[in-house]
Amino acid sequence: MKVLYYDCFCGISGDMNLAALLDLGVPKEYLIEEISKLKLNYEYEIKIKNDIKHGITGTRVDVILKNQVHNHEHVVEKALDNHQHVHINNDHHEHDHSQHENNNHSNNHEHDENHSHEHDHSHHENHSHSHEHIEEHNHLHKENNNHEHHHRNLNDIENIINSSDLTENVKKLSLHMFMKVAEAEAKVHGKTLYEVHFHEVGAIDSIVDMVGAAICIDYLKVDKIMASPVQVGGGFVKCAHGLMPVPAPATVEILKNIPINTGIVPFETTTPTGAAILAANVQEFTQKIDFSIKKIAYGIGHRDLEIPNVLRVYLGEEQKAEKIEEQYILETNIDDMNPEFYGYVEEKLFGKGALDVYKTVIFMKKGRPGVKLSVLVNEQCEKDILDVIFDETTSIGARKYKVEKIMLSREFSKVKTKYGDITIKKSYYKGKLAKYKPEYEECRSIAKEKNITLEDVYKEVYREASDI
Incomplete structure (x- = not known):
């Protein structure tokens, strides 16, 4: 049985996940070709390169918004995920100097990978960087016409994904992840699913992260996805709504019923996008690794921390006897x-x-x-x-x-039906679902209570459980 395992000792974000899965062996040409089926290429550019953190080499991904305003007074607004820090490499952007002059910016900077600029540290949270990174938790994105960036809602995202030429499985995985975020945001802000505007998660870079995750997971064709408890960090994060505790409300809502660790660093290490990727795809959270590791990969993050800001993933094989x-x-x-x-x-x-x-x-x-x-x-x-x-x-x-x-190994889960939640027993053979059946006593009680046939109850369960 082929296993994908997320080792989230420094959390997870959308771009770190994408980088880790590319480092694991998903061809970058395949990812770029597939994600172009969203027909949004005019909005973004994907930069993929090798990078290193604390002596650990891996892959780094930058999703760069085209026509983005670059502000030399240290405020560039780019959100990779909801409430996530933003890091832009100077060597990834071309600047319109006339625009900079009109905005009273100085243009005579020499940019060098090993040169450290002097910045207003209120925007940096007291971090130094080996090249210019601009970090800001402000969620009002601007295009170069200085208008507010368009924030998509769930209906917009569903239309983009469903109208694309992506495979049905990739569409299903993508929408499942977005639904995790939508449900969390709706609960946190007291709105319905389709009233919620995704802010940064509706921005193109986060759409790329989510749909890219679905493309990579589909490509790997693993039988099981597992993860360690998730490190979320600590402290407070500045966002559009003000200062929020870490984990941010949307993140912790998504991670409900998932084991987490906190406080390894005083920063946010897991974002809503990263949390949604795990919540929608991971079948088991455990520190126990009882499979043979065949390949190890690293997704390099954008922050300089006391610990390596990387996401480690394993590809393994599990020989699980019955x-x-x-x-x-x-x-x-x-x-x-x-x-x-x-x-x-x-x-x-x-x-x-x-x-x-x-x-x-x-x-x-x-x-x-x-x-x-x-x-x-x-x-x-x-x-x-x-x-x-x-x-x-x-x-x-x-x-x-x-x-x-x-x-056979067995597990129990609930299926939502028009008669209420009904337990089903699932049996696995060689790691794959072999069969499932409703629990007789529950179905019997419902049939008597509703004055319907037992067969009607069973049919309803099998109909609702057909996509297991």
């Missing part, structure tokens, strides 16, 4: 007991811990019809089961033999 348990069969042949007693005896056996009880019609010596009572047990309940057999039946002896029980 679960085998040693159990026992206790059985006895009965030909002289009132048949009415069998139902009562079965209830008592299950009550004492029997794993399974079944009856087989047999013919005994001299042609007498009888019943073979078989009980599957483990060592812990064996004595109690024998007590029931000898106390409650006419048996005067029982056979015992060891068996191996081979079980």
